[in-house]
Amino acid sequence: MPSLSKSHVELFTFQRTKALQQYSGDMYFVTEKKGLFLCVLADGLGSGIEAHRSAKAVIETVKLNPEGELPDLMEQANQAVSGLRGAAVAMIRADLEHRKLTYTGTGNIRFYFVEPGGKVGFPLSTMGFLSGRKQLFKVKTFDFKSDSKFLIHSDGLVLKKARSFLTSPLDVIKTGHSIERQIASIPEDDVSFVLGKFPQ
Numbered sequence: 184m185p186s187l188s189k190s191h192v193e194l195f196t197f198q199r200t201k202a203l204q205q206y207s208g209d210m211y212f213v214t215e216k217k218g219l220f221l222c223v224l225a226d227g228l229g230s231g232i233e234a235h236r237s238a239k240a241v242i243e244t245v246k247l248n249p250e251g252e253l254p255d256l257m258e259q260a261n262q263a264v265s266g267l268r269g270a271a272v273a274m275i276r277a278d279l280e281h282r283k284l285t286y287t288g289t290g291n292i293r294f295y296f297v298e299p300g301g302k303v304g305f306p307l308s309t310m311g312f313l314s315g316r317k318q319l320f321k322v323k324t325f326d327f328k329s330d331s332k333f334l335i336h337s338d339g340l341v342l343k344k345a346r347s348f349l350t351s352p353l354d355v356i357k358t359g360h361s362i363e364r365q366i367a368s369i370p371e372d373d374v375s376f377v378l379g380k381f382p383q
């Protein structure tokens with residue numbers, strides 16, 4: 184029987200604000216409950232308090248419905264930023280038991296997914312951003328293998344050779360630290376990333 188700890192997604196999360204400002208325009212939320220994993224990253228347009236408000240509206244909305252399907256969550260998040268600046272948003276939802284992953288995103292947030300064999304996938308996100316205006320969200324669904332890894336990051340992270348980090352034999356924490364070392368100590372944009380490894 185697998186041990187309990189192995190049935191969870193291993194995670195490394197990181198955030199640093201633009202010019203070390205007080206308010207981050209990026210926000211993320213990760214939760215795992217009863218075999219359902221959800222990761223959401225929102226990058227509010229611009230930076231500072233107004234960007235923070237948009238990102239926060241997205242995250243607070245998702246928190247109200249953490250078991251929701253992605254198209255519903257995107258729609259709810261879209262309504263939540265109505266009247267605010269807007270946000271780029273990406274979401275990953277995984278059924279850990281059946282190893283099915285769904286992904287959706289709009290705007291400039293990068294998502295990488297790598298299987299243990301090293302095959303790298305880059306699901307496309309939709310152009311644009313959430314603004315409250317009605318829009319359709321493309322959702323991609325695929326089966327994944329155990330021990331697959333993912334990286335999701337805001338555009339404040341400029342990562343050369345992202346693939347090398349994801350195919351690294353190092354564990355998630357060490358890999359996370361090596362990505363962290365690529366980030367300026369005083370960044371020019373809010374920077375966030377979530378690195379994860381799915382259980383066996």
Ligand SMILES: [Mn+2]
Nearest residue numbers: 226338339372
């Ligand atoms: Mn940004």
